Amino acid sequence: DTAVSQTPKYLVTQMGNDKSIKCEQNLGHDTMYWYKQDSKKFLKIMFSYNNKELIINETVPNRFSPKSPDKAHLNLHINSLELGDSAVYFCASSPAMNTEAFFGQGTRLTVV
Amino acid sequence: QKEVEQNSGPLSVPEGAIASLNCTYSDRVSQSFFWYRQYSGKSPELIMSIYSNGDKEDGRFTAQLNKASQYVSLLIRDSQPSDSATYLCAVKGGGSYIPTFGRGTSLIVHP
Numbered sequence: 001d002t003a004v005s006q007t008p009k010y011l012v013t014q015m016g017n018d019k020s021i022k023c024e025q026n027l028g029h030d031t032m033y034w035y036k037q038d039s040k041k042f043l044k045i046m047f048s049y050n051n052k053e054l055i056i057n058e059t060v061p062n063r064f065s066p067k068s069p070d071k072a073h074l075n076l077h078i079n080s081l082e083l084g085d086s087a088v089y090f091c092a093s094s095p096a097m098n099t100e101a102f103f104g105q106g107t108r109l110t111v112v
Numbered sequence: 113q114k115e116v117e118q119n120s121g122p123l124s125v126p127e128g129a130i131a132s133l134n135c136t137y138s139d140r141v142s143q144s145f146f147w148y149r150q151y152s153g154k155s156p157e158l159i160m161s162i163y164s165n166g167d168k169e170d171g172r173f174t175a176q177l178n179k180a181s182q183y184v185s186l187l188i189r190d191s192q193p194s195d196s197a198t199y200l201c202a203v204k205g206g207g208s209y210i211p212t213f214g215r216g217t218s219l220i221v222h223p
Contacts (some may be wrong), residue, residue, distance in 0.1 A: 031209060041198060043213040050209065065157045088146070090155060097209035098163075101202070103155040 003027050006104035008090050013081055014112055019074045019109045023091030028090070031094040033101060034066060034072040036087050043090070049074050081111045114139040115199040116203050118214035125221055131188040133217050135201030138182070143205030145177055145184045150216065152197045159199075160186065 004025045013019050025032065030049040037045045047066045048055045056065065063079045080086060088108050092101040116136040117192055125131045133147075148156035160175040162168045162184065168175045174187040184203075188195055198216040 033210065035213075041150075041214070042215050043200065048210045055210065073185050075154045080117070092211075094209070094211075098204055100144075100146050100158050101211050102158065106155050 004093055004102055006103040006107050010108050012110045014042050016057045017081050020077045021089055023074050024072055025093040027096045028092035033092045034076050035090045083111050114212045116171040116201055116212050116214035118201050118217045122218040122220050125191050127221055129191050131191045131219055133199050135184045135214055136182055137203045141206035142203045146202040147186045147202045156200055193221050195202040196221050197206050
């Protein structure tokens with residue numbers, strides 16, 4: 001009965017690899033997000049996706065790309081991983097534009 | 113660019129006291145305001161949402177919003193050690209539906 005679920009929970013990989021993180025929400029929400037939380041715990045928006053409209057934070061490297069096969073899924077693909085990509089990545093969703101966001105359990109990515 | 117400011121803390125209060133957490137935001141047309149709690153190693157969990165000026169109470173938690181001063185606060189009454197966590201303020205609106213988060217305030221409730 002998990003509302004927003006991400007897989008995997010932990011991901012350890014080498015520099016230069018390509019990896020994906022999956023996110024699914026069963027809440028029927030229209031909007032989904034990806035956030036990056038760094039070691040200082042700051043939650044920084046990476047992408048938001050609403051009714052097929054993608055908004056990208058311009059500071060996010062183009063090695064990161066979101067993929068939404070349908071309204072319930074927003075996956076994150078990362079190419080050519082770098083050490084600085086190590087962080088916790090959170091997927092979230094909202095039922096409507098001005099309402100609260102609900103978070104998945106997070107994916108701790110470690111690049112070695 | 114929308115900014116949300118919080119004192120990083122840590123804010124230390126004794127058990128049973130009132131903890132007061134503050135947040136200011138830069139975008140005057142922001143419409144929706146949220147408080148999240150995040151335990152170490154866990155995901156942010158929504159505590160309160162508030163949309164209009166004034167107070168909103170839910171159990172031991174009270175959110176206060178003052179749009180004129182661009183200020184939102186969270187009061188935790190009868191603080192418990194289990195309330196020890198990082199509290200994140202988030203703001204939405206003003207033409208953007210993307211929640212912008214502050215850096216969070218670390219709260220420590222000591223027995």
